[in-house]
Amino acid sequence: MRIDVLTIFPQMFDVPFSFGIFKRAIDQNLVSINVHNIRDYTHDRHHTVDDYPYGGGSGMVFKPEPIFEAVESVKTQVDREPGAAEPPIILLTPQGRLFHQQIAVELSKHRHLIFICGHYEGIDERVVEHLVTDEISIGDYVLTGGELPALVVIDAVIRLLPGVLGSEHSAQEDSYTNGLLEYPQYTRPADFQGWSVPEVLLSGDHAQIARWRREQVIRRTLERRPDLIKKTKLGREEEQLVEKFTASDKTKSSSSKEPEE
Numbered sequence: 001m002r003i004d005v006l007t008i009f010p011q012m013f014d015v016p017f018s019f020g021i022f023k024r025a026i027d028q029n030l031v032s033i034n035v036h037n038i039r040d041y042t043h044d045r046h047h048t049v050d051d052y053p054y055g056g057g058s059g060m061v062f063k064p065e066p067i068f069e070a071v072e073s074v075k076t077q078v079d080r081e082p083g084a085a086e087p088p089i090i091l092l093t094p095q096g097r098l099f100h101q102q103i104a105v106e107l108s109k110h111r112h113l114i115f116i117c118g119h120y121e122g123i124d125e126r127v128v129e130h131l132v133t134d135e136i137s138i139g140d141y142v143l144t145g146g147e148l149p150a151l152v153v154i155d156a157v158i159r160l161l162p163g164v165l166g167s168e169h170s171a172q173e174d175s176y177t178n179g180l181l182e183y184p185q186y187t188r189p190a191d192f193q194g195w196s197v198p199e200v201l202l203s204g205d206h207a208q209i210a211r212w213r214r215e216q217v218i219r220r221t222l223e224r225r226p227d228l229i230k231k232t233k234l235g236r237e238e239e240q241l242v243e244k245f246t247a248s249d250k251t252k253s254s255s256s257k258e259p260e261e
């Protein structure tokens, strides 16, 4: 996969891509990441990328010309096979669709992605209307720019590419890949400051361990993200576990109620 990022702060991408799984994926040519400074596509002495908003108001707005030019330049750098799909041009913005695992999966299927990191009060709407093909938000909060959101999305996408996670990890077992949260994990020591690892995990009984983990997945998701239970297609055993835990919760809450006067 090829990824191009357009930003006014290219250095923000130096460190994250120099470590661990990102670095290995780049070294093994599983992905190439090209970061471009939007200022390099300006033609005035001050390398101006922003201007006052028409109609007044606070803050500055990203000008359209350097962004259009940067995207054009990126596209000419890539040999696209005849008939191959155009790359998505993704603007990171709080106004975009809310990012989640399925979007990461969808993006991971493309050969080329272009990200535009917004700043200031916004970006000239003509960029959004006539250049950008997708707008993504990483959550309902406002950050100072699109760089961190771009890194979040790129991280989630890269780890899904074939060969990026070693055999010791598996994106298949992720939280959210199957729509539910993960079971708790433990490592040595078996006893830490008096807190011990659940007995079943030390038992060596793989069937019991698998069952305990399936139970934990349901219990946790019910407790923390019941919305995910509603959205996910569950198997028969999972449905039964949901019923079991929901019923035991009801019993607990009714027995803990103060007796009525």
Ligand code: ADE
Residues within 6 Å of the ligand: 092, 093, 094, 118, 136, 137, 138, 139, 140, 141, 142, 143, 144, 145, 146, 149
């Ligand atoms: N830029 C500023 N805030 C953002 C957010 N929450 N998601 C994506 N891009 C942003």
